Amino acid sequence: MANTQGYAAQSATSPLEHFAFDRRQPRPDDVSIEILYCGVCHSDLHFARNDWGNGTWPVVPGHEIIGRVTAVGPEVSKFKEGQIVGVGCMVDSCEHCSACESGLEQYCLEGMTPTYGGPDRVDGTITQGGYSTQVVVKERFVVNVPDSLDFTTSAPVLCAGITTYSPLKHYGVKEGHKVGVIGMGGLGHMGVKLALAMGAEVTLFTRSENKIEEAKRHGVHHVVVSTDDSQMESYAGYFDYLLDTVPVQHDLNPYLQLLKFDGIHILVGLIEPIEPPLNAANLVTSRKVVAGSLIGGMPETQEVLDFCAEHNIGCDVEVITIDQINEAWERMQKGDVKYRFVIDMKKSFPDVA
Structure with missing residues (x-):
């Protein structure tokens, strides 16, 4: 797929700039996709800025992709030209280990291939993401986008949505369960929406009192300001589950005291050492x-899109064009977005056929 237009970081310190590159040639089991929308995840910034120490450059970020199929390989059976599809955080895996055979490709024992910044399993070229006009992806790692979904608000479901849906589903959240959601950013507000749709009683934990009314507009049953010791103590032994979306180190011990016996505290945001230590x-x-949970496998990713279509769930987004991406990253670092930026790729590159 020659002449792909996108925006890339050329180093850990450079701004994102226009970048023209060639995608790999489609293989028999590939789906070629014209990208319509791509969500902007904080992970994009972390990777490009080498915050995790695994950066590669140039890097075209983006792993919340909604697009239109332009061609399919001869071995593709699930998709056809013109269909609206999605691509999330991974584009390949070994496909034969116990995790992959269980539909949990994100836990591939040989390591899944990320949508950007990872070596292609066939030719070794580095994958590039969705801040671009087109992409080619193996059929197994493409999902159908239901017609009833809004394409802009459903793009972040492919990361923020599946990241929160997967553990809620895995641990069996259902009607009557008491679920606390810690933090209300991109992940947290999706966790709130999904847990409510599953029938749970949902409480939001936030450090900011100005989130109280906003959280109630999203339908939560209770809001707890986590810096208020008396509010925290009033919920001792109350929750079946806590969905922790906070991406930085924070003290888990006060939250553990809020769980019932057999309660589960699920980490989906933190990927560094727990500090301060847990009191065993x-x-x-x-x-x-x-517990911890990483995105979701391909069957669950299709499932969450279907679930969102059934319950009319979408991410709260602000739509931008690609030339606004550096400003968007600066605002994202400041928490100045509710709750996801989504890039309109057709408006960004109007001259690309």
């Missing part, structure tokens, strides 16, 4: 669990 007594004395 909070776990041992009540058989509580601290």
Whole structure:
């Protein structure tokens, strides 16, 4: 797929700039996709800025992709030209390990191939993401976007949505369960919407009192200001699950005291050491669990899109064009977005056929 237009970071310190490059040639099991919209995830910034120490450059970020199929390989059976589809955080895996055979490709024992910044399993070229006009992806890692979904608000479902849906589904959240959602950013507000749709009683934990009314507009049953000790203590032993979306180090111990026995504290935002350390007594004395969860496998990714279509769920977004991306990243770092930027790729590159 020659003459792909996009925006890339050329180093860990450079701004995103226009970048023309060639996609790999489609293989028999590939789907070629014209990108219509791409969500902007904080992970894009972390990777490009080498915050995790695994950066590659140039890098075209973006792993919340909605697009239109332009061609399919001869071995493709699930998709056809003109269909609206999605691509999330991964584009390949070994496909034969126990995780992959269970539809949990994100836990591939050989390591899944990320949508950007990873070596292609066939030719070794580095994958490039959705801040671009087109992409080619193996059929297994493409999902159908239901017709009833708004394409802009559904793009972030491919990361923020599946990241919160997968653990809620895996641990069996259902009507009557009491779920606390810690943090209300891109992940947190999707966690709130999905848990409510599953029938749970939902409480939002926030450090900011100005989030109280906003959270209630999203339908939460309760809001707890986590810096208020008396509010925290009033919910001791109350929750079946806590969905923790905070991406920076924070003290888990006060939250563990809010769980019932057998309660589960699920980390989906933090990918660094837990600090301060856990007091094991909070776990041992009540058989509580601290768990983690990474995005979701391909069957679950299709499932969450279908679930969102059924329950009319979308991410709250601000639509931008690609020339606004550096400003958007600056605003994202300041928390100045509710709750996801989404790039309109057709408006960004109007001259690209």
